[in-house]
Amino acid sequence: MDMGLSKTDLEIRERAREFTRKHLYPHELELDETECLPEATEASIRQGVLDYALNAVNHAPEHGGQGFSLVQQCIVSEETGSATNALWARVWVPPVCLKDGTPEQVEKYLLPACRGELSTAFCTSEPSAGSDAGGVRTTAVLDGNHYQIHGEKCFASHAESADVCLLTTVVDGDPTKPTLFLVDKGTPGFNIRRLPRFAQRSGTGHPEVDIEDLRLPTTQMLGDVGQGFELTKDWFVEARLAIAARSMGMAIRASELALEWAREREQFGQAIIDFQAVQFMLAEMATEIMAGKSIIYRVAQEIDSGLDRKTAHAKASAIKYFCSEAAFRIVDKSVQIFGGRGTMCENPVERLTRDVRLERIWEGTSEIQKVVIGGQIKKRGLDMYTGWH
Numbered sequence: 001m002d003m004g005l006s007k008t009d010l011e012i013r014e015r016a017r018e019f020t021r022k023h024l025y026p027h028e029l030e031l032d033e034t035e036c037l038p039e040a041t042e043a044s045i046r047q048g049v050l051d052y053a054l055n056a057v058n059h060a061p062e063h064g065g066q067g068f069s070l071v072q073q074c075i076v077s078e079e080t081g082s083a084t085n086a087l088w089a090r091v092w093v094p095p096v097c098l099k100d101g102t103p104e105q106v107e108k109y110l111l112p113a114c115r116g117e118l119s120t121a122f123c124t125s126e127p128s129a130g131s132d133a134g135g136v137r138t139t140a141v142l143d144g145n146h147y148q149i150h151g152e153k154c155f156a157s158h159a160e161s162a163d164v165c166l167l168t169t170v171v172d173g174d175p176t177k178p179t180l181f182l183v184d185k186g187t188p189g190f191n192i193r194r195l196p197r198f199a200q201r202s203g204t205g206h207p208e209v210d211i212e213d214l215r216l217p218t219t220q221m222l223g224d225v226g227q228g229f230e231l232t233k234d235w236f237v238e239a240r241l242a243i244a245a246r247s248m249g250m251a252i253r254a255s256e257l258a259l260e261w262a263r264e265r266e267q268f269g270q271a272i273i274d275f276q277a278v279q280f281m282l283a284e285m286a287t288e289i290m291a292g293k294s295i296i297y298r299v300a301q302e303i304d305s306g307l308d309r310k311t312a313h314a315k316a317s318a319i320k321y322f323c324s325e326a327a328f329r330i331v332d333k334s335v336q337i338f339g340g341r342g343t344m345c346e347n348p349v350e351r352l353t354r355d356v357r358l359e360r361i362w363e364g365t366s367e368i369q370k371v372v373i374g375g376q377i378k379k380r381g382l383d384m385y386t387g388w389h
């Protein structure tokens with residue numbers, strides 16, 4: 001059994017690491033303070049993504065993506081995820097379901113999205129449908145060769161400025177017919193109601209959206225009526241592993257900074273790393289990172305080798321749950337090792353504290369991951385999690 005990274009994997013890691021240090025870290029403080037970056041900076045980051053060949057890592061080369069394996073995608077997420085203020089989101093990863101569009105949709109949306117010329121947002125959550133995504137009420141009704149859509153969305157990241165929003169609806173208000181639509185920027189009837197402020201200062205909004213008399217031609221449907229959740233299943237696996245990997249990226253950066261500080265800082269006439277209490281915190285942090293990275297890369301390799309979709313989905317939940325919770329504990333311990341200086345906004349560990357908190361909530365809260373894991377254990381036993389084949 002070879003669990004090592006290949007030469008190509010290592011080269012991708014070096015590329016992603018260099019890109020992150022050169023194009024993301026230098027802009028963290030400015031973004032934290034002003035909550036936006038000048039257009040010239042955004043353009044230079046975009047160019048950096050292309051120069052380092054990190055665009056659309058999840059899409060096939062024939063569509064302009066990098067065609068990376070899941071292991072390689074996790075490597076990139078771990079590196080870029082270490083940047084604070086969600087700067088990792090500048091490295092675009094177009095929704096995987098865009099490849100399931102018609103040839104015209106692939107041409108109009110997927111190809112420019114992979115090139116970084118078209119930005120996307122995913123609008124599923126609603127005021128009454130958060131964890132319970134099956135409770136979506138935004139309704140699409142066929143009227144001739146158009147769908148008439150009414151409803152509301154919330155927290156849809158980047159929807160205020162995305163070139164196209166992927167909108168989850170239920171046709172005829174029927175929950176058994178979840179259906180996706182592509183909404184071009186500026187389409188009448190898709191209105192940003194409010195842009196609430198959130199703890200993370202990423203320069204990206206998570207708006208509340210009113211959808212009133214939105215009229216879309218049937219050609220704007222992605223997939224078929226009722227296929228909405230089916231089309232997003234693969235995205236969930238990819239997104240949950242990405243969250244786990246970037247959580248580990250945050251945890252590693254915080255731990256490295258804390259270790260450096262522990263060696264440097266003296267109290268009571270000695271470096272604080274000489275206190276066993278501090279060593280114990282570092283020991284716990286390192287052990288959790290080792291465990292987190294081990295499950296991410298083991299399961300990513302299994303998925304790359306053809307693991308069935310159901311098992312992949314079930315394992316991705318366990319990985320997202322463990323890694324996001326562990327990263328939260330690790331970043332918090334890093335703050336503790338820094339003492340008061342760990343709460344200064346200029347310190348990356350403080351900013352990581354705000355960033356890492358979200359990872360336990362979006363793309364399915366920790367409780368929802370446990371609902372998935374518990375349900376699988378009830379149905380199929382423990383082996384999927386405890387066995388090694």
Ligand SMILES: Cc1cc2nc3c(=O)[nH]c(=O)nc-3n(C[C@H](O)[C@H](O)[C@H](O)COP(=O)(O)OP(=O)(O)OC[C@H]3O[C@@H](n4cnc5c(N)ncnc54)[C@H](O)[C@@H]3O)c2cc1C
Nearest residue numbers: 122123124125130131155156157206361362363364365367
């Ligand atoms: C910054 C940010 C960006 C976001 N971006 C997007 C986006 O781009 N697109 C999008 O569609 N959505 C987005 N979301 C929404 C996100 O996916 C939801 O916040 C998340 O799914 C949780 O839903 P909720 O906030 O309504 O919490 P709720 O579902 O109301 O949950 C509240 C609490 O109840 C618990 N709970 C709920 N159901 C159960 C259960 N069955 N068993 C046990 N506990 C349960 C939860 O775990 C949680 O602790 C974003 C959210 C944030 C904060």
